[in-house]
Amino acid sequence: MSSYTAHFKVWRGDADGGGLADYQVEVNDGEVVLDIIHRLQATQAADLAVRWNCKAGKCGSCSAEVNGRPRLMCMTRMSVFSREETVTVTPMRTFPVIRDLVTDVSFNYTKAREVPAFVPPQGVAAGEYRMAQQDVERSQEFRKCIECFLCQNTCHVVRDHDENKPAFSGPRFLMRVAELDMHPLDAAAEAGLDRAASAQDEHGLGYCNITKCCTEVCPEGIHITDNALIPLKERAVDRKYDPLVWLGSKIRRRGQ
Amino acid sequence: MPPLVTAVGLALFVTYATWRAFANSHYYAAPYVSPFYSPCLASNCQDMKGGADWPLFGSWWGLSPALLVLVFPLGFRLTCYYYRKAYYRGIWSSPPACAVAEPHAKYTGETRFPLILQNSHRYFFYLALVVAGILTYDAVLGFRDEHGNWGHMGLGTLVLLANIALIWAYTVSCHSCRHVIGGKLRHFSRHPVRYRLWGWVGTLTARHMLLAWSSLISVGVADFYVYLVSSGAFDDPRFF
Numbered sequence: 001m002s003s004y005t006a007h008f009k010v011w012r013g014d015a016d017g018g019g020l021a022d023y024q025v026e027v028n029d030g031e032v033v034l035d036i037i038h039r040l041q042a043t044q045a046a047d048l049a050v051r052w053n054c055k056a057g058k059c060g061s062c063s064a065e066v067n068g069r070p071r072l073m074c075m076t077r078m079s080v081f082s083r084e085e086t087v088t089v090t091p092m093r094t095f096p097v098i099r100d101l102v103t104d105v106s107f108n109y110t111k112a113r114e115v116p117a118f119v120p121p122q123g124v125a126a127g128e129y130r131m132a133q134q135d136v137e138r139s140q141e142f143r144k145c146i147e148c149f150l151c152q153n154t155c156h157v158v159r160d161h162d163e164n165k166p167a168f169s170g171p172r173f174l175m176r177v178a179e180l181d182m183h184p185l186d187a188a189a190e191a192g193l194d195r196a197a198s199a200q201d202e203h204g205l206g207y208c209n210i211t212k213c214c215t216e217v218c219p220e221g222i223h224i225t226d227n228a229l230i231p232l233k234e235r236a237v238d239r240k241y242d243p244l245v246w247l248g249s250k251i252r253r254r255g256q
Numbered sequence: 257m258p259p260l261v262t263a264v265g266l267a268l269f270v271t272y273a274t275w276r277a278f279a280n281s282h283y284y285a286a287p288y289v290s291p292f293y294s295p296c297l298a299s300n301c302q303d304m305k306g307g308a309d310w311p312l313f314g315s316w317w318g319l320s321p322a323l324l325v326l327v328f329p330l331g332f333r334l335t336c337y338y339y340r341k342a343y344y345r346g347i348w349s350s351p352p353a354c355a356v357a358e359p360h361a362k363y364t365g366e367t368r369f370p371l372i373l374q375n376s377h378r379y380f381f382y383l384a385l386v387v388a389g390i391l392t393y394d395a396v397l398g399f400r401d402e403h404g405n406w407g408h409m410g411l412g413t414l415v416l417l418a419n420i421a422l423i424w425a426y427t428v429s430c431h432s433c434r435h436v437i438g439g440k441l442r443h444f445s446r447h448p449v450r451y452r453l454w455g456w457v458g459t460l461t462a463r464h465m466l467l468a469w470s471s472l473i474s475v476g477v478a479d480f481y482v483y484l485v486s487s488g489a490f491d492d493p494r495f496f
Contacts, residue, residue, distance in 0.1 A: 132445035156351040161363045206367035211341050213354035234435035241375045
């Protein structure tokens with residue numbers, strides 16, 4: 001097993017400000033960035049704040065920006081950097097810093113609450129739901145989300161424009177709207193809720209200019225843009241901009 | 257694809273297409289017609305034996321007839337989900353790259369005029385189907401010789417066939433097509449044929465960027481080939 005000393009720059013500070021601090025730290029074969037942050041805590045910076053939990057890419061806690069790229073620290077191998085390369089670790093830029101690498105992600109919890117929950121179908125009791133696999137597999141892809149909020153952090157709509165935060169839910173929660181709208185048993189429409197139209201009217205789908213950064217940073221490999229955001233845009237077009245679909249739905253409704 | 261490469265690639269094509277669209281010459285060399293000039297909707301077109309020569313606009317149109325047609329594929333590509341990503345990133349820097357700060361003070365995305373018109377993509381998709389159908393007809397006419405007799409094949413026939421194959425692949429891989437084919441359904445299990453088609457289209461959609469560039473290049477190459485043959489700079493090699 002070989003080891004070397006790496007040059008790390010880690011953002012230290014709090015809501016009042018801060019800056020990059022330099023560290024020389026030991027790196028061993030097979031380690032990930034989070035291991036090095038933990039070594040810093042153990043040896044040089046006992047008060048370094050970092051949020052982490054599973055160290056297996058499944059809890060979504062250790063999101064940060066490593067050399068400017070939004071990534072999970074536990075899934076970023078040190079072997080992707082050369083030994084001479086300085087590794088810079090900063091907190092997610094879109095959310096307010098609490099301390100060091102820990103940010104306040106409550107924006108996401110607010111947006112999560114704004115998405116109306118699954119509406120159970122009438123006359124089918126819980127436990128009696130029966131769905132064909134091909135009907136649920138689209139929604140299942142979105143259920144892989146670990147809520148690391150890297151997509152929310154990378155999306156330039158809120159990353160570069162704080163003023164858009166009230167109007168835009170971000171890719172993670174637009175994907176949640178898509179998941180429910182594609183759910184074979186969701187009875188939102190019967191309850192008077194048009195999820196596709198509300199995606200545009202209430203969750204800011206129109207702000208998305210489908211530049212696919214959310215997809216690029218997703219550690220779960222979810223095709224957020226192709227499978228959730230674009231289909232949701234097309235569904236919104238059905239409701240709002242396609243007179244043929246609108247006319248067809250009116251005629252069908254009259255016939256019911 | 258790096259933003260600079262995207263921007264340069266698009267700029268090259270736009271420059272070439274603008275020159276050829278306004279040129280109004282060397283777009284027909286029997287039996288080949290340039291994809292930029294088909295269908296011909298004005299009466300100032302060259303006679304294209306049996307080709308898509310339908311002077312719906314009559315004789316008052318004095319500019320290049322290509323301008324009447326190119327608006328459809330242009331609109332289709334301009335509102336395409338892939339090209340939107342490409343030019344928002346490569347030209348408008350919104351954003352220049354992921355997690356790279358964009359230079360604009362304000363951002364409203366596709367919520368307002370004019371970008372809200374991007375929602376018209378599906379209409380351009382419907383029109384693109386018609387244009388692809390006509391270009392297929394042109395490619396089939398490539399199996400006739402310059403006198404209109406069937407049983408001919410030249411290098412130009414192959415060029416037009418390759419072009420139309422890529423144009424169909426690009427058109428069918430469109431996200432609006434995927435939605436119309438089956439994406440809008442809630443219960444795939446009740447529509448097995450549409451579900452299967454949706455799966456196939458999805459496979460192509462995953463390669464939409466590749467097909468967008470391939471078909472953009474092929475349409476330019478097909479036009480340039482017809483230009484070379486029509487202007488006499490190159491003799492079309494005949495296979496039979």
